[in-house]
Amino acid sequence: MQIGVVFPQSELGGDAGAVRHYGQAVEQQGYRHLLVYDHVVGADPDVHAPWRGPYDVDTTFHEPFVLFGFLAGLTSLELVTGVIILPQRQTALVAKQAAEVDLLTEGRFRLGIGVGWNQVEYDALDQDFTTRGRRSGEQVELMRRLWTERSVDATVDGERVHGAGIAPLPVQRPIPVWFGCSSPPAYRRAGRLGDGWFPQVQPGPDLDAARAVVDGAARDAGRDPAALGMEGRVSWRGDTDETVAAVEQWRAAGATHLSVNTMGAGLTSVDQHVAVLDELAAALPSG
Incomplete structure (x- = not known):
């Protein structure tokens, strides 16, 4: 599972230096993509x-x-x-x-x-x-x-x-075109046309139900559901162990990609966002 980050733009303002620092820092920490x-x-x-x-x-x-x-x-x-x-x-x-x-x-x-x-x-x-x-x-x-x-x-x-x-x-x-999905019509479009999808639900019954719709639409379109990527999202809320456990839930659910989100956690500077992601990178298993 490829792990990346959600760019915390609503909390960095218009500072071009913060954009540069954040992008280069998360790459050095080993994250694979920036969403x-x-x-x-x-x-x-x-x-x-x-x-x-x-x-x-x-x-x-x-x-x-x-x-x-x-x-x-x-x-x-x-x-x-x-x-x-x-x-x-x-x-x-x-x-x-x-x-x-x-x-x-x-x-x-x-x-x-x-x-x-x-x-x-x-x-x-x-x-x-x-x-x-x-x-x-x-x-x-x-x-x-x-x-x-x-x-x-x-x-x-x-x-x-x-x-x-x-x-x-x-x-x-x-x-590659990936679909953001939060409703059955979007699930069906993802299955019919997408290279992957971003579920707006967490692992469990809701994700299982959404994936059934995506997979069914893919099969109806003559496509292989297994070829579609799926990217989860986990939000850090102050507890690294809790965040790592949530990441592993997505891995067990079959996600091919995952993004870690640090927005909304009370962080007030790019350095704080980077420090949290550094701690998480050290705690997350590789691969």
């Missing part, structure tokens, strides 16, 4: 009251593709979006940005995608919130063509690519 969350805009709670979302206009988010261009020159980590809100973006532009990151990382890139929950963000980007599930599946199919074909002719939800392509093509053809 980044995505939001383009945040909602102002005073305008959108009552606001119940986990993030708002004051929560800091780096733009993942630009951030990855920076990190690609600083580390050899695999870079992972976890997840890009794909349906609120132009398909060809995402394909181009992803191809560039894949080139800069020499193929160490996974494109995690999801449909999101924030209609305010969709409105700001002039996309339809209500059709995001269907649109995301069509977008994945078009992106894979753009990553592997010189010239493409296709239409996705009103976006027409007519006799056009991107150059240079990525190293990985196609780039």
Whole structure:
């Protein structure tokens, strides 16, 4: 099981030095990948009251593709979006940005995608919130063509690519696409189209039920469920032994990848995040 980290961007602000220090430190500690969350805009709670979302206009988010261009020159980590809100973006532009990151990382890139929950963000980007599930599946199919074909002719939800392509093509053809999943429709899309998936539940009955849907959709599409990757996430809350035990639960559940999250634990500096991850790296078994 490959173990990486969740970039704690909501707690590091806009400090480019913190980004550099964090990325280089976790690579030296032996972590294999860095996963980044995505939001383009945040909602102002005073305008959108009552606001119940986990993030708002004051929560800091780096733009993942630009951030990855920076990190690609600083580390050899695999870079992972976890997840890009794909349906609120132009398909060809995402394909181009992803191809560039894949080139800069020499193929160490996974494109995690999801449909999101924030209609305010969709409105700001002039996309339809209500059709995001269907649109995301069509977008994945078009992106894979753009990553592997010189010239493409296709239409996705009103976006027409007519006799056009991107150059240079990525190293990985196609780039692996992983699905963020928190509902049966998303589980089915992951099984039908994904190279892997990010469950939003923990090991146990809920994960077993979700995986049954993913695996069933894969088989219905003529695919081998065993070929799909699965990435878990464990949040550190002050107890290293507890965190290591949670990591081992994911290993026993068959996860191929796992990310350790240190956000939300009261850490106030990049050095504190790095120190916790250093302690965890020493406690985690290798392999």
